[in-house]
Amino acid sequence: MADEHDSGYKQLFAHPEVVRELLAGFLPYAWAGQLELSAFERVNASYVSDTGRQRHDDMVWRLRLGGEWVYVYILLEFQARNDPWMALRMQVYVGLLCQDLLRRRALTRGGKLAPVLPIVLYNGAARWSASTDLAQLMLAPPEGLAPFQPAQRYLLIDRGSYDARQPGAQFNLIAAIFRLEQVRSSQNIVEVVAGLVEWLRTRECASLRGSLTRWIAAQLRRQLKRHNMIIPDDLSEVQAMLNQTFATLADEWEYAGIQKGRQEGLQEGQLQGDRSRLRFLLQKRFGVLAPAAVAQIEAAPAAQLERWFERLFDASSVEQLLGG
Numbered sequence: 322m323a324d325e326h327d328s329g330y331k332q333l334f335a336h337p338e339v340v341r342e343l344l345a346g347f348l349p350y351a352w353a354g355q356l357e358l359s360a361f362e363r364v365n366a367s368y369v370s371d372t373g374r375q376r377h378d379d380m381v382w383r384l385r386l387g388g389e390w391v392y393v394y395i396l397l398e399f400q401a402r403n404d405p406w407m408a409l410r411m412q413v414y415v416g417l418l419c420q421d422l423l424r425r426r427a428l429t430r431g432g433k434l435a436p437v438l439p440i441v442l443y444n445g446a447a448r449w450s451a452s453t454d455l456a457q458l459m460l461a462p463p464e465g466l467a468p469f470q471p472a473q474r475y476l477l478i479d480r481g482s483y484d485a486r487q488p489g490a491q492f493n494l495i496a497a498i499f500r501l502e503q504v505r506s507s508q509n510i511v512e513v514v515a516g517l518v519e520w521l522r523t524r525e526c527a528s529l530r531g532s533l534t535r536w537i538a539a540q541l542r543r544q545l546k547r548h549n550m551i552i553p554d555d556l557s558e559v560q561a562m563l564n565q566t567f568a569t570l571a572d573e574w575e576y577a578g579i580q581k582g583r584q585e586g587l588q589e590g591q592l593q594g595d596r597s598r599l600r601f602l603l604q605k606r607f608g609v610l611a612p613a614a615v616a617q618i619e620a621a622p623a624a625q626l627e628r629w630f631e632r633l634f635d636a637s638s639v640e641q642l643l644g645g
Contacts, residue, residue: 329536330444331631333498334380334395336529337361342494343440344393347478352386360385364392365634381418389429392437394418396475402447408455411439412473439475449479492520501540510541531591595626599633607639614639 333339337358345354366381380395394415404410415437421427422434429435443449452458455473462470483499497520501513514537521530596618604610610618621629629642636642 329532329539330397331380332532332627333529333536334397334442335363335631336526336532337363337382338524338526338529339494340380340382340393340395343395343442343478346493346495347476356384356386363634379414383435390427390435392418392422392435394437394439396439396441398441398443398445403443403445403449403451405451406458407441407451408453408458408473408475411441411475412455412471415439415473439473440478441475442478442480444480446481448482449477453477492516494520498536501537592623592626595623595630596621599626599629602633603639603642606633610639614643617643 334343340361341356341358344356361382361384364381364383366379379397382393382395383390384393385391394411396411396414398404398407418437419434427435441453453475455471459470480499480502483496494517497513497516501510517533517537521533599618600610600615603614618626618629632642
């Protein structure tokens with residue numbers, strides 16, 4: 322269940338709407354709340370660390386601000402304990418990003434590197450206690466050497482320390498996600514899902530709606546401790562299901578049987594749609610697909626397709642994606 326939850330998180334932050342809500346909700350700057358979706362663009366994050374291992378838990382976006390690009394590096398941290406050396410790790414990741422920008426000559430109009438906003442989104446059980454400033458991890462230097470010491474800070478968003486009950490003048494998607502993870506009553510779950518349904522109702526974001534529904538389904542199964550629970554693919558139907566009451570146990574069983582049949586049909590249709598969408602995106606990026614690749618996609622289950630979608634921007638070839 323943890324893998325399902327973590328994979329769902331990664332899928333959520335692959336959508337520009339979610340990244341925009343993250344910046345609007347956690348940056349105290351006016352420009353963060355005024356960004357248009359057209360300003361966001363996902364960037365390939367296939368940088369290799371000194372160990373030669375690729376990181377797939379990171380998201381890199383760039384957004385156009387004032388005629389120039391600003392890069393947002395989001396590190397999704399799902400480990401159980403916080404990392405005391407995170408500031409050092411972040412310096413390495415930001416350095417790799419800057420090296421890649423220089424290699425690709427993706428510089429500003431003045432020939433300089435673009436600014437980078439590093440964010441650590443932590444989802445562990447224990448509260449984060451590590452320093453967010455690299456300078457605090459280093460011994461004070463002798464007189465005169467301070468200007469030559471490395472410096473790196475990152476914005477920490479600790480889900481567990483976020484007070485989901487604090488009043489807000491405006492609904493925020495990230496705040497609702499945090500709240501759904503923290504609620505302990507059915508009534509609170511219903512309230513949060515109702516807010517999400519209303520938020521999505523006024524927006525054209527079909528792809529995000531699917532990812533969000535799958536994440537909520539995994540969260541509900543974990544919250545309600547019913548791992549085999551049938552969850553509809555439509556968020557409005559999820560809301561109706563949560564509000565459903567039954568006069569007898571027989572009525573509940575009948576409702577569950579109808580929902581299971583509908584769900585199986587919907588899932589098969591969605592699976593075929595995901596396969597077609599993946600083939601289309603791969604052909605747009607790499608050209609005509611080999612028959613073996615098409616056959617592999619057509620035989621893949623939903624979980625495998627999600628992993629391929631997640632790594633689509635990181636892969637350098639069809640063979641690397643499907644064989645990874």
